[in-house]
Amino acid sequence: MSEFSFTQREQWMKEVDQEQFDVVIVGGGITGIGTALDAVTRGMSVALIEMQDFAGGTSSRSTKLVHGGLRYLKQFEVKMVSEVGKEREIVYNNAPHVTHPEWMLLPIYRKGTFGKYSTSAGLRIYDFLAGVKKEERRRMLTREETLAKEPLLKQDGLIGGGYYVEYRTDDARLTIEVAKKAVEKGAILLNYVKADSFIYEADRIIGVIGEDQFSGRKVHLLGTKIINATGPWIESLVKKDRIIKGKHLFHTKGVHIVIDQSNFPLEQAIYFDTSDGRMVFAIPRDGKTYVGTTDTEYHGDLKNPVATLEDKQYIIEAIKYMFPDVQVQINDIESSWAGIRPLIREEGKGPSEISRKDEIWISPTGLITIAGGKLTGYRKMAEQIIDVVAADMNKQGFNFGVCLTKHLRISGGDFETPTDYNVYVKEKKNEFTHVGFSQEEAHYLSSIYGTNSDILLQLAREIEETEELPRFIRLLIQYSVKYEMVMNVSDFLVRRTGAILFDIQWVKKWRKSIEEEFRKIFKWNEETVESNNKELERMIMEIEQLV
Structure with missing residues (x-):
């Protein structure tokens, strides 16, 4: 595996200044990084910059599902459902270590959003459009079968249920694994480098000036093609270039809350109606239950959106509506997250009605912008963007080929078929226990990192436990620093492990020791230590407090 670390970042920062690339991408979410992978595998030289950490925005704040958007059938988005539904299987095949089948229960109630016959027909169409394999096609359940799957469901008015497969994922880890594969193939990816302005020649955009958010150093990245994949920040970047008339983004906020299963002992993943007709x-997941999402227009801070008391109360009421015996309260919420969706405005439609389709814009200067879209369709979006780039560059004498990512396993996903993953996990789990890890730790390491487990095994042999930190945590830190370009403690706890979202007590227990480990690795001064501490404290307060 190629080293993808802070030392490599420093080297790249020196190399990229004034360097000519085929493609320069601004935006290190799943769309930008997926685009980098597509481009580099076609033979293009690629550099990407991201002003935060990779997946620092929407790509770590989703519902954490690779799903086809069943509800979009109601909006007659047939083409999108078909395309994105098929992409689910592609993402799963290429990344079975971060994408897992999840049977979803859709309870059907009298006077509900979905009726018994419309649900049956809708799921059948969904299976057809998405090309769902036989063993994962929808099943219709009786009232009794539905309650057997999830006894906590509201019984009044329940007439049955639809049972179908979605795919659960870790959105941030999916993004990181795609990034690692792009680096392996030769792309240069730089986090914490903000696009400051553009470089022009004869009124054509030919580069980006980026500013290192740590040192303030400026770098000039020259590109034959410049791509704007900045998600919620698309318009702010476009305005640095030229305003495109008639194209406007509409930001909506989606919030999720996390509750311990001792307070909400959900057994089955559910997709359900709220009292106001939305779907949630x-x-x-791992001893917790998370619930979301909301869908409200948003005009606040794009970098640090938060779940407000009103947002949280809405979801609590939704839980009580569908699960009346679950007596959860606001103070039962352990953590939460809020994400911003960059949607293309459609006049006369509310937030939940606006299409999640993607669209490519090209400004008069040549800046290529990708807007909209869903996590599930990231690979297809990337293919569409680079098809446009390759077609134009090939007219200029280049010879770039067709997309290769449809069957390209991302980092950690080098299995012939997804079924090989479970066998592999069992084998590697035994190897991790032989070198001193507990059964639980061994399962985590082998299942989360997939075919990169051998690298962790090698690192593990070089790492000893200390009084301050268990060997397991030190291993996670060392791997993420050396191979996943972690630059601070928040990167590690939020986007490499997800611990701050799903195990906040673990974070509180180990945070000081983890911070000290980072101080030693990065040789931080007291000012940097304090800055990291304040950022982590801010994040903990945001996800816990009733703001």
Whole structure:
């Protein structure tokens, strides 16, 4: 595996200044990084900059599902459902270590959003459009079968349920694994480098001036093609270039809350109606239940959106509506997250009605912008963007080929078929226990990192436990620093492990020791230590407090 670390970042920062690339991408979410992978595998030289950490925006704040958007059938988005539904299987095949089948229960109630016959027909169409394999096609359940799957469901008016497969993922880890594969193939990816302005020649955009958010150093990245994949920040970047008339983004906020299963002992993933006719997911995960999402217009801080008391109360009421015996309160919420969706405005439509389709804009200067879209369709969006780039560059004498990512396993996903993953996990789990890890730790390491487990095994042999930190945590830190370009403690706890979202007590227990480990690795001065501490404290307060 190629080293993808802070030392490599420093070297790249020196190399990229004034360097000519085929493609320069601004935006290190799943769309930008997926685009980098597509481009580099076609033979293009690629550099990407991101002003935060990779997946620092929407790509770490989703519902954490690779799903086809069943509800979009109601909006007659047939083409999108078909395309994105098929992409689910591609993402799963290429990344079975971060994408897992999840049977979803859609309870059907009298006078509900989905009726018994419309649900049956809708799921059948969904299976057809998405090309769902036989063993994962929808099943229709009786009232009794539905309650057997999830006894906590509201019984009044329940007439049955639809049972179908979605795919659960870790959105941030999916993004990081795609990034690692792009680096392996030769792309240069730089986090914490903000696009400051553009470089022009004869009124054509030919580069980006980026500013290192740590040192303030400026770098000039020259590119034959410049791509704007900045998600919620798309318009702010476009305005640094030229305003495109008639194209406007509409930001909506989606919030999720996390509750311990001792307070909300959900057994089955549910997709359910709220009292106001919206659809919400409730999903069990590692001893927790998380619920969301909301869909409200947003005009606040794009970098640090938060779940307000009103947002949280809305989801609590939704839980009580569908699960009346679950007596959860606001103070039962352990953590939360809020994400911003960059949607293309459609006049006369509310937030939940606006299409999640993607669209490519090209400004008069040549800046290529990708807007809209869904996590599930990231690979297809990237293919569409680079098809446009390759077609134009090939007219200029280049010879770039077709997309290769449809069957390209991302980092950690080098299995012939997804079924090989479970066998692999069992084998590697035994190897991790042989070198001193507990059964639980061994399962985590082998299942989360997939075919990169051998690298962790090698690192593990070089790492000893200290009085301050268990060997397991030190291993996670060392791997993320050396191979996943972690630059601070928040990167590690939020986007490499997800611990701050799903195990906040673990974070509180180990944070000081983890901060000290980072101080030693990065040789931080007291000012940097304090800055990291304040940022982490801010994040903890945001996800815990009733702001």
